Amino acid sequence: MSEPQTQAVGVIHDLGYRRYDGPRLGRAQITRALIWHSFRSSFGIGRGVKAKIIPILACIAILLPAFVNAFAVSRGNSRLFGYDVYVPQLRVIVVTIFIAAQAPELVSRDLRSHVLPLYFSRPIRRGDYPLAKYIALTAALLLLIEIPLLVLYVGTIASARSDHAVWSETKALIPGLGVGLMWAVLMAAVGLVLASLTGRRAYATGIVAISCFLTWTVSEVLIQAEGGITSTSTGARIGGLFSPFNLLDGVRIWLGGTSPGEDANPGRFGPLYGVVAVLLLAACLGGLAARYRKVSRA
Numbered sequence: 001m002s003e004p005q006t007q008a009v010g011v012i013h014d015l016g017y018r019r020y021d022g023p024r025l026g027r028a029q030i031t032r033a034l035i036w037h038s039f040r041s042s043f044g045i046g047r048g049v050k051a052k053i054i055p056i057l058a059c060i061a062i063l064l065p066a067f068v069n070a071f072a073v074s075r076g077n078s079r080l081f082g083y084d085v086y087v088p089q090l091r092v093i094v095v096t097i098f099i100a101a102q103a104p105e106l107v108s109r110d111l112r113s114h115v116l117p118l119y120f121s122r123p124i125r126r127g128d129y130p131l132a133k134y135i136a137l138t139a140a141l142l143l144l145i146e147i148p149l150l151v152l153y154v155g156t157i158a159s160a161r162s163d164h165a166v167w168s169e170t171k172a173l174i175p176g177l178g179v180g181l182m183w184a185v186l187m188a189a190v191g192l193v194l195a196s197l198t199g200r201r202a203y204a205t206g207i208v209a210i211s212c213f214l215t216w217t218v219s220e221v222l223i224q225a226e227g228g229i230t231s232t233s234t235g236a237r238i239g240g241l242f243s244p245f246n247l248l249d250g251v252r253i254w255l256g257g258t259s260p261g262e263d264a265n266p267g268r269f270g271p272l273y274g275v276v277a278v279l280l281l282a283a284c285l286g287g288l289a290a291r292y293r294k295v296s297r298a
Helices: 027-042 050-074 088-113 116-120 128-157 163-195 201-225 234-242 244-254 267-297
Strands: none
Touching (some): 027 088, 050 088, 050 128, 088 128, 088 163, 088 201, 088 244, 163 201, 163 244, 163 267, 201 234, 234 244, 244 267
16 A cells, blocks of 8 residues: 655744834835935935946036136136026036936936836835936936036125125026026936936937937027027027027026027017926926836836
8 A cells, every 4th residue: 555645834934034013104205215315326325436427527527617716706807607607518518418327327227127116016106206306306406506606606705895796796696596496407307208218228328418419509500500699580589499408598588687698589589488498398297207107007
C-alpha cells in the first residue's frame, strides 16, 4: 500500500516589522509634500552633483548683471538695468535653459519609470499631481527671476543719497516684480506641458528648448523685418504674438511699461496680447491636466 501524501503547511514568519499606528495624512498633506519635493528637485537639492550644475550656472548667470550694477552704482553711475526689462535677452536664454533642463526632471522621469499609478493609489485626485508640479516649477522660476531684481534694488539703494531716491527705486521695483510673476506663471506652464509629451528626458529637453528658441527667433525676425522695436507698422506690432517671451513683453508694454524691451509698442493690439497670453496659459494648463488624465487611465 502507498503511504498517504503529507500536505504542505504554510508558515508565517515574524520578521519584526513594526505596525504604524500614527495619523494617516490626507490629500492636502500629500500634495504639499509633492510640491516641496518637486521644488527641491528643480534646483537639484537632494540629488547628485550633476543635477545641480545647470541650476547653479543659471543662478550665477542671471545674478551677475545685478552685481555689476551694484559696483557701477557705487562708483557714481546710474542704475544700468530696468526692473521690468532686466537684461531681456539674457533672461530669455537663462529661463529657456532652466525650464528645458528642469521641467523634464519634474515630469518625464515619472512617466518613463511608470510610477504614476503609485501616486494615484494614494488619496489624491488626478489633477493634484500636475498642479503640484506646476506650483513647484512656478516657485522655482520666481526665485530665479525675482532674486536678481531684489539684488539690483538693494545694490542701487545702498548708494542712494536721499529718501526720495529710495522711494523712486521702490516704485520702479514693484512693476518689475509683477512682470517677473507673469514670466514665472506662463513659462512654467509652457515648459511642463511640452516636457510631459514624452517620458524620455533627452527628447523632452529638446522639445522645450527648440520650441522656445525657435518661436523667439521667428518673432524677433518678424519684428526686425518690419522695422524693429521702434516701428509702428502692423507687422511689428503683432510680431510678438508668436513667442511666449515676446508675448509677455507686449503685455508689459500694454500694461504701462515704458522701458524698451523685445517688442514694438503693440498700440491698439495691446488687448490682443493680453487675451493671447491668457489663452496660452489656459491651453497649457488644460493640456497638462488632459495629459495626466490620459496617463492615469492607461
